[in-house]
Amino acid sequence: MPNRVAVVTGASRGIGKQLCIDLAEAGYDIVVAARSSADSPGKLPGSIEETAELVRAHGRQAMTVVLDVRDEEAVAALAERVYREWGRCDLLVNNAAIAVPGATLEQPTKRWRLAVDVNLNGAFYMMYYFCPRMAAAGGGRVVNISSIAAVTPEFGRVSYTVTKRALEALTEAMASELTGRVAVNCIRLELAVWSEGFTSTLPGEDFSDFEDPVVMSDATLWLAQQPLEYTGHILTVGELRERGLVRGVTRFGDRTG
Numbered sequence: 001m002p003n004r005v006a007v008v009t010g011a012s013r014g015i016g017k018q019l020c021i022d023l024a025e026a027g028y029d030i031v032v033a034a035r036s037s038a039d040s041p042g043k044l045p046g047s048i049e050e051t052a053e054l055v056r057a058h059g060r061q062a063m064t065v066v067l068d069v070r071d072e073e074a075v076a077a078l079a080e081r082v083y084r085e086w087g088r089c090d091l092l093v094n095n096a097a098i099a100v101p102g103a104t105l106e107q108p109t110k111r112w113r114l115a116v117d118v119n120l121n122g123a124f125y126m127m128y129y130f131c132p133r134m135a136a137a138g139g140g141r142v143v144n145i146s147s148i149a150a151v152t153p154e155f156g157r158v159s160y161t162v163t164k165r166a167l168e169a170l171t172e173a174m175a176s177e178l179t180g181r182v183a184v185n186c187i188r189l190e191l192a193v194w195s196e197g198f199t200s201t202l203p204g205e206d207f208s209d210f211e212d213p214v215v216m217s218d219a220t221l222w223l224a225q226q227p228l229e230y231t232g233h234i235l236t237v238g239e240l241r242e243r244g245l246v247r248g249v250t251r252f253g254d255r256t257g
C-alpha cells in the first residue's frame with residue numbers, strides 16, 4: 001500500500017503538473033487526474049501520462065485517471081478506485097479550472113454553466129466523495145486553488161470571479177462542517193504564474209517575468225503539513241512568502257529544465 005497519497009485534479013499541465021512533480025519529490029504517491037490523455041489529447045500540450053512519467057522519475061507511484069470533474073459519477077468512481085487500490089487519500093488538491101473569457105451577456109448561457117460546473121461543482125463533487133473517506137481513515141487535507149479574481153471583478157471574467165469566490169466560500173463552509181476531521185484550506189493565487197493554459201490566453205505577451213509554478217507547490221506543501229485544526233483559511237502566495245513559507249520571487253524565464 002502506498003505511503004502517502006495525493007489526488008490532484010487538472011494534472012495534465014500547468015500548475016497541476018508541477019504540483020504532482022513536487023508532491024512526488026516530497027514523498028507522495030500521486031493520482032494524476034485530468035481529461036487530456038495519450039488516447040484523447042487536449043488542444044494544449046500535456047497529458048496525464050506525461051505527468052505520471054515525471055512522478056515515477058521521482059521514485060513514486062502514479063495512478064493515471066481520465067477525469068472530467070463535471071462528471072459526478074466519474075468522480076464517485078475515482079474515489080472508490082483510489083480507496084480500493086491504494087486505500088487512502090491524504091491530500092486532495094482541487095486545481096482544475098477554466099476561465100471563460102469575454103463579455104458574459106454576449107455568450108450563450110451554457111458558457112456560464114461550464115464555468116460553474118468545472119470550477120465549483122467539480123471541486124464540490126471531489127470533496128463530497130473524498131472527504132467522508134478521508135475522515136473515516138483518520139483525517140486528511142484539502143487544498144482548493146482560487147484566484148485573486150475572486151475579489152477583483154474585471155470585464156470579461158464574471159463567471160471566473162463568481163466561481164472562484166464561491167470556491168472560497170465552499171472552503172470556509174466545508175471547513176466548519178469537517179472540523180477536526182478534514183482540514184480544508186484555499187490558496188488565492190494573486191500572481192501571474194506561467195502555465196500552458198494561462199499563457200495561451202495572452203498571445204504575443206512576454207512571459208519571462210511570470211512566476212514559476214513551483215511557488216504553488218511550496219504553498220500547497222506547507223498547508224499539507226499543518227495540523228488538522230488549521231482549517232478554513234484563504235491565503236495568498238504573497239502572505240506565505242512574507243512568512244518565509246514560499247520561496248522568494250521566481251521568474252519562469254530563469255528555468256533551466
Ligand SMILES: NC(=O)c1ccc[n+]([C@@H]2O[C@H](COP(=O)([O-])OP(=O)(O)OC[C@H]3O[C@@H](n4cnc5c(N)ncnc54)[C@H](OP(=O)(O)O)[C@@H]3O)[C@@H](O)[C@H]2O)c1
Nearest residue numbers: 010012013014015034035036068069096097147193195197
Ligand atoms: N496561472 C495563473 O497565473 C493562475 C492565477 C490564478 C489562479 N490560477 C488557478 O490555478 C489553477 C491552475 O491553473 P493553470 O494556470 O495551471 O491552468 P491550465 O494550464 O489551463 O491548467 C488547467 C488544468 O485544469 C484541467 N481541467 C480543465 N477543465 C477540466 C475538467 N472539466 N475536468 C478535469 N480537469 C480539467 C486541465 O486539464 P485537461 O484539459 O487535460 O482536462 C489542466 O490540467 C486553476 O485553478 C486556476 O484558476 C492560475
